[in-house]
Amino acid sequence: MQHRKPYLSTLSALLLAAGLATPAMAAVTIGGSMETDILLEGSNADGFSDNVQLDVEPRIFFQGDDKLDNGSSVIWKIWTGAENYRSDAAHNNDNNSGNGSRSWGNREAWGGWKGDWGSVRLGKIYSPSYLVLDWPYAAQGGSMHVEEVGLLGFNIDNSIVYDSPNLNGFTFSGMYALRTQQNQGDGNEYFADLTGGYSGHNASINVGYQQAKARLQNGSVGDEDKFAFIAGGYTFGDSGWTVRGGYKWWDCSGSAKAGAAAGTGDGFADNVGGCNYFTGPEQQQAWLQGMYTTGKHSFSVGYNYFWGAKDINGNRIDDSDSQTLLARYTYALSKNTSAYFDTRFSTNDTNGTIGATYGTSYKPGTDSYRLLIGTWTGF
Numbered sequence: 001m002q003h004r005k006p007y008l009s010t011l012s013a014l015l016l017a018a019g020l021a022t023p024a025m026a027a028v029t030i031g032g033s034m035e036t037d038i039l040l041e042g043s044n045a046d047g048f049s050d051n052v053q054l055d056v057e058p059r060i061f062f063q064g065d066d067k068l069d070n071g072s073s074v075i076w077k078i079w080t081g082a083e084n085y086r087s088d089a090a091h092n093n094d095n096n097s098g099n100g101s102r103s104w105g106n107r108e109a110w111g112g113w114k115g116d117w118g119s120v121r122l123g124k125i126y127s128p129s130y131l132v133l134d135w136p137y138a139a140q141g142g143s144m145h146v147e148e149v150g151l152l153g154f155n156i157d158n159s160i161v162y163d164s165p166n167l168n169g170f171t172f173s174g175m176y177a178l179r180t181q182q183n184q185g186d187g188n189e190y191f192a193d194l195t196g197g198y199s200g201h202n203a204s205i206n207v208g209y210q211q212a213k214a215r216l217q218n219g220s221v222g223d224e225d226k227f228a229f230i231a232g233g234y235t236f237g238d239s240g241w242t243v244r245g246g247y248k249w250w251d252c253s254g255s256a257k258a259g260a261a262a263g264t265g266d267g268f269a270d271n272v273g274g275c276n277y278f279t280g281p282e283q284q285q286a287w288l289q290g291m292y293t294t295g296k297h298s299f300s301v302g303y304n305y306f307w308g309a310k311d312i313n314g315n316r317i318d319d320s321d322s323q324t325l326l327a328r329y330t331y332a333l334s335k336n337t338s339a340y341f342d343t344r345f346s347t348n349d350t351n352g353t354i355g356a357t358y359g360t361s362y363k364p365g366t367d368s369y370r371l372l373i374g375t376w377t378g379f
Helices: 009-017 128-137 143-148 253-260
Strands: 027-043 051-067 073-081 108-115 118-126 155-163 170-177 190-200 203-213 225-235 241-251 282-294 297-310 322-332 337-348 368-378
Touching: 108 155, 118 128, 128 143, 128 155, 128 170, 128 190, 128 203, 128 225, 128 241, 143 282, 143 297, 225 253
Parallel strands: none
Antiparallel strands: 027 051, 027 368, 051 073, 073 108, 108 118, 118 155, 155 170, 170 190, 190 203, 203 225, 225 241, 241 282, 282 297, 297 322, 322 337, 337 368
16 A cells, blocks of 8 residues: 655745745655445345445545654554444444544544554554454455454554564554543443464464453443454465464453443443444354465455354353355455455354344344445555
8 A cells, every 4th residue: 555645845845935944844644545335235034125235435544753863753643434334423432433423533543652662552543453353364355253243342542552563573462441531439441452463484373352341321330341362374385375264252241231221320321332242242253264366366265153152141042153154356456456346145043143244133043145346445
């Protein structure tokens, strides 16, 4: 991806013309992406009508880096999305603003410092576990099921994040978030995330763990939510073949109890979000992907299996397993633009509720599908 780097040259030219010294300007990068898709989703659930939708995702960011005299840098980023599935009337939750309003910095807004020791950032920041699962493991069409299901949070308000430098292939990141910052001695709301990984010799392995408590309407905090994953992949030299897979587990009993108590003092406080679960607040998932790339062409297939669902009281939900299949073909139109066609199919046991899309994840025991064609460009 190429990014534009303006350096406020117009101001510098005016100052020079006036005979004044030109001040040093920090580098500012402008970048972003545009995804434009048409999709068809359907389900055999009673009352569901197959429908065509547009998925249009314009996103732009401004990012700065000012070199300090001691060799380190001050860094910052403001990243905004104006996707068509957002609603200007919606609220941005403290742990996920993906479907909120089209407000400035709704994806990320942070400032910090970096050096040979790594980086520290403060603000609204995507969680380390989400970023690792998003790339590379959810690439090639696996986004909803690999990077999102079971996650405790996505982009978290009032976060502190440390990212290590690359240490001979090893990296790690840690996040701690104050969320709404309403702690008043009656329990501390928080969001914590730790990841570690290794990449080298055509292989990668990553692990992550999240833990969180949310603010409730009565001013206290809810029970604890937990999430963990392990994932890895291997590329077979120059053959074009890559395999990836992973395992996730989550226990969102705290979110489930707060959700069930909506409208009471034990429900979520305003603009506070919880875990992204479906069939049951506790469940496990495994996935496997295979990819082949040759020239401008890329083919991928993936399989997800969900099992072991438990209800809000920790009791096993019988006949609740779910399976999803996906396939995608991608063609590189340029260095920055790709076109693709992908399919998803989901099937559920009697009490399973994981669909091919969010729109089809609502009735137990149903099958659903999604067909999508589109383009993505980065700038």
